[in-house]
Amino acid sequence: MRTIETVLFDLGGVLVDWDPRHLYRKIFKDDAEMERFLTEICHPHWNFLHDKGALRFAKSIPDLQHRYPEYHDQIAAWMERWPEMMKGSIDRTVHILEELKSRGNVRLFALTNWSADTWPHAIERFGFLSHFEGILVSGQEKLAKPDPQIFDLTAARFKLDPRETLFIDDSEKNIQQAREMGFVTHWFRDPIRLRRDLMEYGLL
Template structure:
């Protein structure tokens, strides 16, 4: 096992508690209707297209409203009330990040699938993002995980070697892609398991 010199974090689901349900539980009184809305209208792939800047709210919101007029206001809320999808940080992981920063054994970067239109909300809300030497945001690059090109871009821009980099993500297909490219990986489930893995690797 090569010594880890860099830790590359995903953000949503690892450090940031983002979930559209945090917003839509306030809007829908029927949870089954909410789940239908999030599965069939403002669905995960639709959100993913914003993450890689294939869609912009200026066009995507009116298009959905035209096709689903019954949900006109709920669709608008995705853009207008988007910050309410952020429930805060995942505290245990934030403490791991702070410990890594304090110990200064490894370089710290982030690679996130995030719309460039909503990214300013994250920057304003989460001071811990300043712990990273650099953050690569999919929506700013028009590439998104698990596309191997975004991993290559992160490595070239930040100057790290995948073989000495630990990549942390909560999405299995992203982990699989990184592993194929030579990264060490941690498939995130909870902060305690992450901390133990980092300790086992001698990083913490």
């Protein structure tokens, strides 16, 4: 088993419980209509383009409102009430991060697909982000996982050796790309399995 010198965390789905449904269940009375809205209007690829830095909400929100005037207020809520999409932290994973920090035997970084527009909300809300030596935010770099360039940038900026870096992410595509680039990987499903893996590497 490889020696791990660095743990590289994803944030959304691993340390932060983010889901637009946390907000839109409050807005839509009908779940089927909500799902249509999140599939066809404010859809995952549209959100990804913000994470990638290819769109900014100041322009994209009015553009969508022009195309779908019947959903004017619901589209506006994506930015106006965005913090409500963050239900909170995934506490058991945060506890693992805190244990790693207290042990001090590995370097800790984060690599997240997150829009530049909404990143300040995360900084304001989650104190555990201070545990990281560095955080690379896709929207600020105009690159997003699983693009190989963002992994190269992360390794270069933080001086990481992929062969000694455990990358934790809840996206299978991101994990596959990282593995192809030589990173040690953990496809996150739940904190229990993550803890087991970290124990096997001797980190907990």
